[in-house]
Amino acid sequence: xxxxxxxxxxxxxxxxxxxxxxxxxxxxxxxxxxxxxxxxxxxxxxxxxxxxxxxxxxxxxxxxxxxxxxxxxxxxxxxxxxxxxxxxxxxxxxxxxxxxxxxxxxxxxxxxxxxxxxxxxxxxxxxxxxxxxxxxxxxxxxxxxxxxxxxxxxxxxxxxxxxxxxxxxxxxxxxxxxxxxxxxxxxxxxxxxxxxxxxxxxxxxxxxxxxxxxxxxxxxxxxxxxxxxxxxxxxxxxxxxxxxxxxxxxxxxxxxxxxxxxxxxxxxxxxxxxxxxxxxxxxxxx
Amino acid sequence: xxxxxxxxxxxxxxxxxxxxxxxxxxxxxxxxxxxxxxxxxxxxxxxxxxxxxxxxxxxxxxxxxxxxxxxxxxxxxxxxxxxxxxxxxxxxxxxxxxxxxxxxxxxxxxxxxxxxxxxxxxxxxxxxxxxxxxxxxxxxxxxxxxxxxxxxxxxxxxxxxxxxxxxxxxxxxxxxxxxxxxxxxxxxxxxxxxxxxx
Numbered sequence: 001x002x003x004x005x006x007x008x009x010x011x012x013x014x015x016x017x018x019x020x021x022x023x024x025x026x027x028x029x030x031x032x033x034x035x036x037x038x039x040x041x042x043x044x045x046x047x048x049x050x051x052x053x054x055x056x057x058x059x060x061x062x063x064x065x066x067x068x069x070x071x072x073x074x075x076x077x078x079x080x081x082x083x084x085x086x087x088x089x090x091x092x093x094x095x096x097x098x099x100x101x102x103x104x105x106x107x108x109x110x111x112x113x114x115x116x117x118x119x120x121x122x123x124x125x126x127x128x129x130x131x132x133x134x135x136x137x138x139x140x141x142x143x144x145x146x147x148x149x150x151x152x153x154x155x156x157x158x159x160x161x162x163x164x165x166x167x168x169x170x171x172x173x174x175x176x177x178x179x180x181x182x183x184x185x186x187x188x189x190x191x192x193x194x195x196x197x198x199x200x201x202x203x204x205x206x207x208x209x210x211x212x213x214x215x216x217x218x219x220x221x222x223x224x225x226x227x228x229x230x231x232x233x234x235x236x237x238x239x240x241x242x243x244x245x246x247x248x249x250x251x252x253x254x255x256x257x258x259x260x261x262x263x264x265x266x267x268x269x270x271x272x273x274x275x276x277x278x279x280x281x282x283x284x285x286x
Numbered sequence: 287x288x289x290x291x292x293x294x295x296x297x298x299x300x301x302x303x304x305x306x307x308x309x310x311x312x313x314x315x316x317x318x319x320x321x322x323x324x325x326x327x328x329x330x331x332x333x334x335x336x337x338x339x340x341x342x343x344x345x346x347x348x349x350x351x352x353x354x355x356x357x358x359x360x361x362x363x364x365x366x367x368x369x370x371x372x373x374x375x376x377x378x379x380x381x382x383x384x385x386x387x388x389x390x391x392x393x394x395x396x397x398x399x400x401x402x403x404x405x406x407x408x409x410x411x412x413x414x415x416x417x418x419x420x421x422x423x424x425x426x427x428x429x430x431x432x433x434x435x436x437x438x439x440x441x442x443x444x445x446x447x448x449x450x451x452x453x454x455x456x457x458x459x460x461x462x463x464x465x466x467x468x469x470x471x472x473x474x475x476x477x478x479x480x481x482x483x484x
Contacts, residue, residue, distance in 0.1 A: 076322075076349070076351065077320065077351050078320065157347075178347070181347060230345065230347060231443075231444050232346075262483075
């Protein structure tokens with residue numbers, strides 16, 4: 001009898017040991033202000049605006065998933081949920097455990113949520129993140145930032161910046177309306193070793209840019225234009241030493257929208273085009 | 287003391303540098319205001335509204351949305367309430383149905399008269415006509431809110447690139463393509479591309 005009881009207890013203990021630990025409930029946030037140090041991990045669900053104030057510091061741990069609910073109060077077709085950063089944002093995933101920023105919708109589509117918006121941010125480092133189904137995967141204005149080893153896909157704008165000091169490197173930026181969209185406005189940057197492919201427009205130079213942002217050693221192959229100048233970009237811009245999907249000079253020109261199409265625009269120069277795509281050895285797609 | 291002065295000078299220079307970088311950049315320029323453009327439901331309106339929406343979004347990056355209305359009066363009411371930014375209007379229809387004024391036979395005089403009246407009394411700006419005329423409705427032209435044009439100073443110049451490039455035959459051809467099964471957006475995009483406008 002004692003032996004049988006011991007056996008049953010042993011079985012029960014084993015069963016308990018086999019059951020997976022319960023997952024922690026997702027952190028659910030509506031309009032939220034972060035004014036001191038906060039760390040997110042696991043799953044976070046956002047329905048509104050999360051604001052990181054000047055005094056605040058948001059750290060997001062590897063493997064976290066941030067889901068934005070599709071809400072559109074003003075009916076403009078762009079989701080309203082966003083993360084707005086004036087303080088510090090450190091989103092450091094790893095190649096094995098990236099941080100995912102995505103739509104909470106069952107059938108997601110571009111612009112389900114608004115953006116990660118860095119505005120005069122004190123410190124901003126994005127590494128090994130994936131941003132998808134946003135209006136802009138990330139928008140960076142008036143600050144210094146790094147965007148490295150990440151993936152931006154299925155957004156209206158993949159990476160967008162203006163008036164910054166920025167490094168954008170080793171990212172996969174694909175299947176967005178605009179891969180990279182920027183206005184220099186006397187800011188500067190280095191955009192290198194990125195795979196900027198299958199976007200409608202690879203690089204959209206909106207206005208006031210004059211070669212302070214260097215694009216070099218990127219693979220840029222787009223569905224419509226590899227580089228397009230906005231209506232208010234009368235100055236010339238240069239993109240040296242990139243792969244454009246072809247070696248043929250005429251074909252490279254055909255994928256550029258500039259002075260040749262509208263005499264009011266500047267000219268896009270593409271010196272030293274690469275003869276073949278670079279092997280960028282980026283992390284595998286997740 | 288010298289070190290203190292040096293620090294103060296450096297701080298001042300840093301401030302000036304930051305101001306120089308940020309000066310002239312409108313704070314909300316990059317947030318993404320959506321421009322709303324009306325179609326009053328006809329195939330012709332669908333094509334022109336989509337052409338305007340695509341031209342603006344493709345050339346400036348500003349997000350646009352085409353909003354559908356049952357008729358010209360409903361679209362006019364909406365732009366009057368600032369629910370819309372741009373409509374496509376017709377000179378003779380505007381003169382008779384909206385302004386309730388007697389007809390003017392001569393095309394240019396009619397255009398000038400409605401343009402003046404809209405500008406003075408409705409805060410709406412008639413831009414360059416597309417280039418075709420409807421026998422009943424008059425010349426078609428984009429009409430924008432004055433406030434919208436103030437917020438987007440390059441917008442009028444951009445929209446006027448569509449001025450005088452769609453004659454009667456071109457409009458009929460574009461409408462035929464939609465009736466043949468293409469969407470208004472597809473037809474508008476192909477036309478803009480062919481015209482090297484996008």
